[in-house]
Amino acid sequence: MEDKRSKDISHFTREFVEDLAREENLILLGAVDLNLDPFYYKKYLDWIKNGNQAGMSYMENYQQFRESPALLVEGAQSALIFAYNYFAGDKLIEVKKGPPRIAMYARLRDYHKYLRVKSENILKKLRIHSPEIRSRVFVDSGPFLEKALATKSQKGFIGKNSLFIHPELGSYFSMVEIFIDEKVVYDKKESVDPSTRSSLGGCGSCKRCQTHCPTGALSEDYVLDARKCISYWTIEHRGPVPKEFWPHFKQYVFGCDICQLACPYNRGASLTEKTYAQLGAHINLFEVATMDQDFYEKTFGGTPLTRAKKEGLQRNALIALFVTKDPRLEEAVSFLEKSTHLASDNLRETIRELTTTL
Numbered sequence: 001m002e003d004k005r006s007k008d009i010s011h012f013t014r015e016f017v018e019d020l021a022r023e024e025n026l027i028l029l030g031a032v033d034l035n036l037d038p039f040y041y042k043k044y045l046d047w048i049k050n051g052n053q054a055g056m057s058y059m060e061n062y063q064q065f066r067e068s069p070a071l072l073v074e075g076a077q078s079a080l081i082f083a084y085n086y087f088a089g090d091k092l093i094e095v096k097k098g099p100p101r102i103a104m105y106a107r108l109r110d111y112h113k114y115l116r117v118k119s120e121n122i123l124k125k126l127r128i129h130s131p132e133i134r135s136r137v138f139v140d141s142g143p144f145l146e147k148a149l150a151t152k153s154q155k156g157f158i159g160k161n162s163l164f165i166h167p168e169l170g171s172y173f174s175m176v177e178i179f180i181d182e183k184v185v186y187d188k189k190e191s192v193d194p195s196t197r198s199s200l201g202g203c204g205s206c207k208r209c210q211t212h213c214p215t216g217a218l219s220e221d222y223v224l225d226a227r228k229c230i231s232y233w234t235i236e237h238r239g240p241v242p243k244e245f246w247p248h249f250k251q252y253v254f255g256c257d258i259c260q261l262a263c264p265y266n267r268g269a270s271l272t273e274k275t276y277a278q279l280g281a282h283i284n285l286f287e288v289a290t291m292d293q294d295f296y297e298k299t300f301g302g303t304p305l306t307r308a309k310k311e312g313l314q315r316n317a318l319i320a321l322f323v324t325k326d327p328r329l330e331e332a333v334s335f336l337e338k339s340t341h342l343a344s345d346n347l348r349e350t351i352r353e354l355t356t357t358l
């Protein structure tokens with residue numbers, strides 16, 4: 001039966017959505033259609049073909065959605081894209097000195113749940129005007145090219161650090177998308193060419209993220225090589241970390257913000273809402289290296305650090321104890337060797353590497 005509701009008429013204005021976003025402490029980045037520029041899909045295919053995804057094989061899945069995000073949701077026509085600021089006030093000069101930190105986004109309460117609730121609140125209010133709207137919320141959960149889709153807003157661009165950058169807001173934000181089966185008034189502005197610098201943004205000749213990246217993970221313009229990225233090794237990788245990356249655990253024990261801290265577009269960033277912070281910048285490395293399941297759940301449950309799992313956090317903490325020459329390393333290693341139930345096979349491999357180095 002034909003759906004009587006016209007899918008081509010927007011039941012709410014852009015300003016209305018902007019106001020709803022503001023009420024939830026979000027920023028409306030864009031209202032876009034779902035026809036992705038083929039340039040970005042081709043770039044993604046090249047990225048995969050060249051092995052830049054490292055061990056993140058899930059990045060190779062669902063290529064049809066990465067090419068055509070509209071296929072993800074039946075009848076989807078548009079995406080409302082929102083940003084949530086996570087800037088916690090870190091400074092590049094301090095970060096480079098150490099001690100090891102956790103990346104800023106990860107100090108926040110589980111943003112997946114938090115941002116989903118905010119998105120549902122927005123949807124409830126949209127339904128007052130459009131009761132039959134069909135929708136789906138994505139918070140880091142959809143296999144589509146989120147940053148490429150955001151460029152359709154023509155409010156920003158993907159920089160040489162491979163992040164979506166808004167010329168006024170910078171890049172310290174998580175993104176949330178609501179796919180809906182209605183057309184809305186789409187953003188139409190001059191598009192941003194990242195290779196030139198204009199009032200709308202673009203990297204131009206800047207290379208600050210590339211020169212500050214400690215591992216050369218950004219040596220090719222606009223390409224992130226996860227095989228060299230500290231965020232990959234400390235968050236996504238399971239098993240021992242190659243020794244060549246250990247020295248960088250002096251700065252970060254989970255994630256890495258250096259290529260954002262170096263970016264001039266982030267100079268004017270404002271702090272995130274204080275109530276949202278859960279963890280500080282630093283963790284007690286000895287406690288984390290030797291933690292049991294109960295400590296892990298109480299300290300890290302509901303935070304993005306669970307992505308690395310307990311053994312990943314223990315591994316990172318042990319390496320950080322080693323590279324910072326912390327006198328508690330030997331005690332931590334000896335404790336774990338005795339308490340075999342606290343160390344998995346992967347962790348034992350790191351312990352073996354450490355004991356041969358000590």
Ligand code: SF4
Pocket residue numbers: 161212213214215216217218224228229230231255256257258259260
């Ligand atoms: S997150 Fe860190 S290691 Fe990864 S590309 Fe950025 S600066 Fe380099």
Ligand code: SF4
Pocket residue numbers: 159160161162202203204205206207208209210262263264265
């Ligand atoms: S640091 Fe410079 S080159 Fe890197 S993303 Fe920012 S503007 Fe672009």
